[in-house]
Amino acid sequence: MTSDRHPPDKKSIERVDQLKTEIEAHNRRYYQFDDPVVSDAEYDALMTELLSLESQFPQLQTADSPTQRVGAAPLDAFSKVQHEVPMLSLGNGFSDQDIEAFIKRIEQRTDIDASALEFVAEPKLDGLAVSLIYDNGTLVQASTRGDGFNGEDVTANIRTIGSIPLSVPASTPSRFEVRGEVFISNQGFAQLNQNAQNNGEKVFANPRNAAAGSLRQLDSSITAKRPLLFYAYGYGVFPEQLLPETQFELIQSLRDWGFPVSSEIQLVEGLQGCLDYYQELEAKRATLGFDIDGIVYKVNQFDLQKQLGFVSRAPRWAIARKFPAEQATTQLLSIDVQVGRTGALTPVARLQPVTVGGVVVTNATLHNFQELQQKDIREGDQVVIRRAGDVIPEVVHSIVESRDPSAIPFIAPQHCPECESDLEHEQVVIRCTGGLYCPAQRREAIKHFASRKAMDIDGLGDKIVIQLIESGLISTIADIYTLELDQLSKLPRFGVKSATNLLAAIESSKTTTLPRFLYALGIREVGETTAKRLADHFADLQLIMQSDEQALEQVDDIGPVVAHHIVLFFQQEHNLRVIQQLLDSGIHWPQPDQIETVSQLLQGKRFVLTGTLQTMTRDQAKQALQDQGATVSGSVSAKTDFVVAGDDPGSKYKKAQQLGVQVLTEQELFDMLGVKNQE
Numbered sequence: 001m002t003s004d005r006h007p008p009d010k011k012s013i014e015r016v017d018q019l020k021t022e023i024e025a026h027n028r029r030y031y032q033f034d035d036p037v038v039s040d041a042e043y044d045a046l047m048t049e050l051l052s053l054e055s056q057f058p059q060l061q062t063a064d065s066p067t068q069r070v071g072a073a074p075l076d077a078f079s080k081v082q083h084e085v086p087m088l089s090l091g092n093g094f095s096d097q098d099i100e101a102f103i104k105r106i107e108q109r110t111d112i113d114a115s116a117l118e119f120v121a122e123p124k125l126d127g128l129a130v131s132l133i134y135d136n137g138t139l140v141q142a143s144t145r146g147d148g149f150n151g152e153d154v155t156a157n158i159r160t161i162g163s164i165p166l167s168v169p170a171s172t173p174s175r176f177e178v179r180g181e182v183f184i185s186n187q188g189f190a191q192l193n194q195n196a197q198n199n200g201e202k203v204f205a206n207p208r209n210a211a212a213g214s215l216r217q218l219d220s221s222i223t224a225k226r227p228l229l230f231y232a233y234g235y236g237v238f239p240e241q242l243l244p245e246t247q248f249e250l251i252q253s254l255r256d257w258g259f260p261v262s263s264e265i266q267l268v269e270g271l272q273g274c275l276d277y278y279q280e281l282e283a284k285r286a287t288l289g290f291d292i293d294g295i296v297y298k299v300n301q302f303d304l305q306k307q308l309g310f311v312s313r314a315p316r317w318a319i320a321r322k323f324p325a326e327q328a329t330t331q332l333l334s335i336d337v338q339v340g341r342t343g344a345l346t347p348v349a350r351l352q353p354v355t356v357g358g359v360v361v362t363n364a365t366l367h368n369f370q371e372l373q374q375k376d377i378r379e380g381d382q383v384v385i386r387r388a389g390d391v392i393p394e395v396v397h398s399i400v401e402s403r404d405p406s407a408i409p410f411i412a413p414q415h416c417p418e419c420e421s422d423l424e425h426e427q428v429v430i431r432c433t434g435g436l437y438c439p440a441q442r443r444e445a446i447k448h449f450a451s452r453k454a455m456d457i458d459g460l461g462d463k464i465v466i467q468l469i470e471s472g473l474i475s476t477i478a479d480i481y482t483l484e485l486d487q488l489s490k491l492p493r494f495g496v497k498s499a500t501n502l503l504a505a506i507e508s509s510k511t512t513t514l515p516r517f518l519y520a521l522g523i524r525e526v527g528e529t530t531a532k533r534l535a536d537h538f539a540d541l542q543l544i545m546q547s548d549e550q551a552l553e554q555v556d557d558i559g560p561v562v563a564h565h566i567v568l569f570f571q572q573e574h575n576l577r578v579i580q581q582l583l584d585s586g587i588h589w590p591q592p593d594q595i596e597t598v599s600q601l602l603q604g605k606r607f608v609l610t611g612t613l614q615t616m617t618r619d620q621a622k623q624a625l626q627d628q629g630a631t632v633s634g635s636v637s638a639k640t641d642f643v644v645a646g647d648d649p650g651s652k653y654k655k656a657q658q659l660g661v662q663v664l665t666e667q668e669l670f671d672m673l674g675v676k677n678q679e
């Protein structure tokens with residue numbers, strides 16, 4: 001680059017500054033006020049001039065330059081970000097009574113007359129929450145909510161969203177965090193899917209998925225082409241002394257600083273104000289141009305919010321009032337029976353495609369045969385379909401009046417529809433007894449084994465699993481590790497490149513963890529959490545395999561039913577053979593002594609938790625402690641090292657004091673765990 005030899009001249013420095021300010025001002029007019037004052041061509045000319053100066057003098061190109069909105073070089077993976085203030089969720093309300101109860105709870109806790117209580121009522125945007133950190137006026141980090149404690153660093157992608165300010169006025173705090181929702185308009189969604197369809201790519205099921213899929217792109221130049229929008233609605237890290245007194249003032253400040261905020265946000269008073277707003281917004285919902293799934297009510301005064309605090313992971317000072325699930329009527333073409341991984345048979349409705357809440361629905365669940373019989377839903381019926389948020393659409397009922405008189409009641413199968421095996425009835429669930437003899441169970445077991453939370457074999461998705469089974473290359477999970485390049489590359493739609501990639505992913509899945517491996521085996525009732533608990537407790541696969549029910553029931557949250565399923569699983573010859581083959585193929589995980597050196601800071605320390613924690617459930621705190629080698633028990637004794645006291649601690653707190661056991665506050669616990677808390 002010539003820049004090393006030619007430092008920028010004063011004129012260029014000034015012009016770059018001027019261009020940045022001018023272009024961002026145009027961005028703001030365009031995105032925030034919908035009132036552009038230049039033509040596209042004029043805007044492009046300014047941008048081209050800036051790009052050319054920056055390429056001449058790369059040292060003038062800063063993170064807050066509007067040229068950075070086009071996207072940066074693709075990443076291999078997102079890095080993790082720990083939220084300094086956890087990003088919590090909201091409790092839900094579904095009726096006027098739920099809102100009344102919410103306000104009553106506040107009244108009782110604060111002694112404030114509810115009719116005078118001020119709330120900020122906001123649309124509940126149906127996108128994904130993000131955190132934006134500004135340092136000395138510049139956007140320095142943007143992350144997704146993740147699990148509320150840790151998210152993904154999506155800074156490069158967020159920079160491409162035109163309406164999000166890359167820099168903020170000098171009057172803002174030197175370091176602060178804005179929170180809000182990234183979403184996509186209905187029009188943007190339709191356009192995106194139209195393009196995807198034209199290019200033969202996968203279409204998104206709904207605007208929320210489209211927004212999430214666009215934001216979580218490793219290649220930010222793709223995100224730059226997506227019509228993402230953003231509304232700010234809150235804060236995270238923020239200097240106490242500079243924080244306005246109310247949520248409403250915060251929203252106004254955010255707007256003044258250049259953040260887009262919804263024009264529907266209103267200050268309302270008491271229950272009646274909340275209910276009126278609901279009616280108003282529900283009536284407007286279809287004309288907003290983007291999806292909302294309800295309303296969020298927040299206590300306006302921040303000091304009152306602080307006084308109210310949190311319960312579990314949701315604030316006591318806010319609630320989401322959800323709109324009712326959307327419904328539509330269509331024809332039930334047929335009822336198919338699906339066999340799942342555990343052999344459970346589920347009736348599935350195949351429907352004449354119908355749009356429900358902006359999504360085309362072709363399948364819906366009928367839950368189980370008992371419900372199907374009780375509701376007397378018949379093939380050919382006109383049926384009402386309901387879809388709420390992310391949940392699988394369901395058939396609510398048939399419209400009996402319009403039923404064809406020749407329609408006959410549905411009869412549940414007498415044998416497994418996939419393998420003809422006998423069925424067993426377990427309360428409302430009908431299950432195939434074929435186990436891994438049943439092709440459906442085998443297929444589902446392999447899909448599960450390869451899935452993200454299990455062995456995480458990138459590229460071994462549902463379709464490829466089916467292709468590999470159908471071509472006879474695999475029939476058990478162990479066969480995955482016997483696949484070879486020349487076998488794979490001969491398959492239709494496979495080339496040498498994709499076959500090589502898949503084999504590399506299979507190879508790298510061999511380095512795993514014990515919880516993942518246990519979960520991947522697909523033992524009935526052993527989900528991710530149970531697998532983790534088993535691994536933490538026994539730390540050794542052979543020990544788990546040899547344990548009887550009694551030993552297994554020593555593990556937290558494992559009762560007789562789960563213990564029985566585990567024992568049964570390890571009694572099956574077939575399963576033992578497959579596990580041996582998997583281990584022989586080189587699957588391995590760190591041994592306990594290797595784990596200890598990583599993070600076992602609280603090794604051997606005994607904790608007792610009492611009272612309500614503000615920012616995490618007791619289970620989460622327990623898990624976090626156990627992850628660092630501590631044990632958590634239910635009662636205080638002289639052997640207890642620490643008692644963690646949340647709100648309203650009980651007798652355990654007193655006992656700790658009597659015994660002289662050290663008592664920790666929630667904040668002190670967080671410090672020990674290395675997590676930063678609210679205040």
Ligand code: IVH
Binds near residue numbers: 122129233234
């Ligand atoms: S406030 C502790 N305000 O809803 C308060 N959230 O269920 C947390 N959301 O993760 C959030 N619109 O993704 C808030 N006006 C709004 C919102 C909103 C949508 C989402 C957000 C959050 C989820 C919580």
